[in-house]
Amino acid sequence: MGIPIVVRCECGSEARGNAGDELTCPGCGRTYETAGVGSEQLRAAANAAVRHKIMTRLGIGVVGLGTILPFFWLGYAGFFVGFAVTAVCWFGVLLPRFKRRSIARITAGDTTRIDAVR
Numbered sequence: 001m002g003i004p005i006v007v008r009c010e011c012g013s014e015a016r017g018n019a020g021d022e023l024t025c026p027g028c029g030r031t032y033e034t035a036g037v038g039s040e041q042l043r044a045a046a047n048a049a050v051r052h053k054i055m056t057r058l059g060i061g062v063v064g065l066g067t068i069l070p071f072f073w074l075g076y077a078g079f080f081v082g083f084a085v086t087a088v089c090w091f092g093v094l095l096p097r098f099k100r101r102s103i104a105r106i107t108a109g110d111t112t113r114i115d116a117v118r
């Protein structure tokens with residue numbers, strides 16, 4: 001999955017695409033090569049994507065355990081309650097909080113200046 005970026009052209013228009021793409025300004029036609037651009041924000045976004053993937057997989061494991069263990073203790077009632085409680089806690093509370101912190105970290109990074117190729 002690409003990391004979405006915005007290139008603000010000298011003419012004032014914005015070109016949107018993914019990091020690594022060659023972006024053409026819709027206003028004046030200048031072309032910007034974004035492959036290999038070392039940006040603090042891009043590094044933060046790439047790190048956040050990896051952490052998010054890990055947290056999602058970990059969440060599936062936690063919800064699985066939080067569903068199976070109550071099932072053995074309390075039967076089907078434990079199964080459904082355990083699933084609902086752990087899924088809401090992890091994916092409804094913990095993960096959105098984690099995501100907000102990741103986004104704050106990305107937007108705290110400096111923007112990067114690149115020059116038009118054409």
Ligand SMILES: [Zn+2]
Nearest residue numbers: 009011025028
């Ligand atoms: Zn332009």
